[in-house]
Amino acid sequence: MSxxxxxxxxxxxxxxxxxxxxxxxxGSESESFVxxxxxxxxxxLYPHASWRPVEAELRELIRRQPEARASILGLTAxxxxxxxxxxxxxxxxxxxxxxxxxxxxxxxxxxLNKIEIWDPERFRSRTxxxxxxxxxxxxxxxx
Amino acid sequence: MSxxxxxxxxxxxxxxxxxxxxxxxxGSESESFVxxxxxxxxxxLYPHASWRPVEAELRELIRRQPEARASILGLTAxxxxxxxxxxxxxxxxxxxxxxxxxxxxxxxxxxLNKIEIWDPERFRSRTxxxxxxxxxxxxxxxx
DNA sequence: AGTCCGGTGGGGAAAAGTGGGGGAGAGTGG
DNA sequence: CCACTCTCCCCCACTTTTCCCCACCGGACT
Numbered sequence: 001m002s003x004x005x006x007x008x009x010x011x012x013x014x015x016x017x018x019x020x021x022x023x024x025x026x027g028s029e030s031e032s033f034v035x036x037x038x039x040x041x042x043x044x045l046y047p048h049a050s051w052r053p054v055e056a057e058l059r060e061l062i063r064r065q066p067e068a069r070a071s072i073l074g075l076t077a078x079x080x081x082x083x084x085x086x087x088x089x090x091x092x093x094x095x096x097x098x099x100x101x102x103x104x105x106x107x108x109x110x111x112l113n114k115i116e117i118w119d120p121e122r123f124r125s126r127t128x129x130x131x132x133x134x135x136x137x138x139x140x141x142x143x
Numbered sequence: 144m145s146x147x148x149x150x151x152x153x154x155x156x157x158x159x160x161x162x163x164x165x166x167x168x169x170g171s172e173s174e175s176f177v178x179x180x181x182x183x184x185x186x187x188l189y190p191h192a193s194w195r196p197v198e199a200e201l202r203e204l205i206r207r208q209p210e211a212r213a214s215i216l217g218l219t220a221x222x223x224x225x226x227x228x229x230x231x232x233x234x235x236x237x238x239x240x241x242x243x244x245x246x247x248x249x250x251x252x253x254x255l256n257k258i259e260i261w262d263p264e265r266f267r268s269r270t271x272x273x274x275x276x277x278x279x280x281x282x283x284x285x286x
Numbered sequence: 287a288g289t290c291c292g293g294t295g296g297g298g299a300a301a302a303g304t305g306g307g308g309g310a311g312a313g314t315g316g
Numbered sequence: 317c318c319a320c321t322c323t324c325c326c327c328c329a330c331t332t333t334t335c336c337c338c339a340c341c342g343g344a345c346t
Contacts, residue, residue: 011294015335019293034145038285048145055146057284059255061277068277069182073259074270075281077150077252081166085335088292154304158324162303165334228325231302287346294341302333307326314321 004110009120012104016097017089021108024115025088033090033115036079041122043092043100045082045115092117147253152263155247159240160232164251167258168231176233176258179222184265186235186243188225188258235260 008021034046046054058076061068078099082090092102100117107120151164177189189197201219204211221242225233235245243260250263 013295015296017294017335022292032145034148036148038281044285051145054284055255061280061284065277065280067274068280070269071273071277071281073252073254074273076146076148076254077250077266077270079148079253081145081148086337087294089294091335156305158306160304160325165302229327230304230325232304232325234324289344289346291344292342295339297336297338299336300334302331304331305329307328309326310324312321312323314319316317316319 003112004115005112006110007123008108010106010108012092012097012102012106015091016094017085017091018106018108018117019087019089020084020115022088024108024110025084032081032083034079035082035090035092035096036075037096037100038075041101041118041126042109043096043102043117044111045090045117047114050113146255147258148255149253150266151251153249153251155235155240155245155249158234159237160228160234161249161251161260162230162232163227165231167251167253168227175224175226177222178225178233178235178239179218180239180243181218184244184261184269185252186239186245186260187254188233188260190257193256 004024006021006023010018010021012018031048033048034051036044036046038044058072062072078096080093080096084090101122102117102119105120107118107123109116109118109123147167149164149166153161153164155161174191176191177194179187179189181187201215205215221239223236223239227233244265245260245262248263250261250266252259252261252266
């Protein structure tokens with residue numbers, strides 16, 4: 001299948017679960033994901049296939065720059081391997097939800113090789129005014 | 144499965160045992176680990192599969208740089224092969240706990256190919272302010 | 287209007303984390 | 317070679333958390 005596309009407005013229930021949008025489930029049946037906070041304003045969800053090369057590159061970075069150990073350890077410590085339950089839902093631990101500033105409404109956003117989880121309001125404010133500096137590059141890609 | 148991820152706040156009981164977090168047990172059923180102190184501020188726990196290449200590289204280093212012998216001997220002398228008991232717990236000898244500065248509360252941290260055991264407070268102080276020098280590298284890995 | 291499918295909500299069984307008693311085995315000294 | 321001690325690990329027990337399962341609801345397509 002092609003990369004993840006689209007955005008879906010879903011609820012996080014009292015137990016901290018949200019339903020993975022049906023289009024994102026196809027091709028990842030009963031597969032595991034890696035849930036991690038890379039950016040301050042969102043959570044990222046990597047399917048196993050996308051995560052593997054990331055992991056390999058992280059280990060390569062540690063080998064070449066041992067001083068990066070603490071930075072990477074902080075990332076992996078706050079990451080988590082998650083599985084969809086039989087209803088296709090994913091559990092976000094409360095600590096993660098709070099740290100990423102997410103409430104009980106989230107926007108599940110397709111980002112090609114991964115999925116991002118945003119606060120809907122914040123997502124609007126971050127994307128409604130795109131930087132025109134990149135327009136020519138983007139234009140040429142789509143030409 | 145993918146590498147070790149996540150952090151878990153566990154107790155070390157009066158006998159010096161701590162429960163290996165359930166996610167870290169999967170895939171290593173009744174496997175043995177190597178417990179070793181590589182860094183000053185934490186203990187490292189290598190599953191057998193991750194330990195093998197480390198051992199090979201240590202032997203290779205001794206052959207090429209015999210002067211490193213004493214340093215490596217110091218490491219292997221204080222390392223230890225450990226097994227989980229039937230309850231999935233691992234015993235840390237008191238000497239090791241003291242040398243690594245661990246109390247009766249520990250943070251079990253996933254670090255991809257290995258597991259690290261930290262004092263919770265110390266871990267927070269070492270990782271809460273990541274070095275921005277590595278941000279560009281890390282950004283590009285997760286892009 | 288009925289049926290299917292995707293999203294939402296909660297009860298309850300199973301597992302995870304924690305604590306401690308006691309027997310088997312290794313190490314030590316007589 | 318025996319007796320004593322100490323450590324380790326198995327077993328049992330209890331509490332909390334996790335997640336599996338069932339049920340409901342609403343919209344879309346037939």
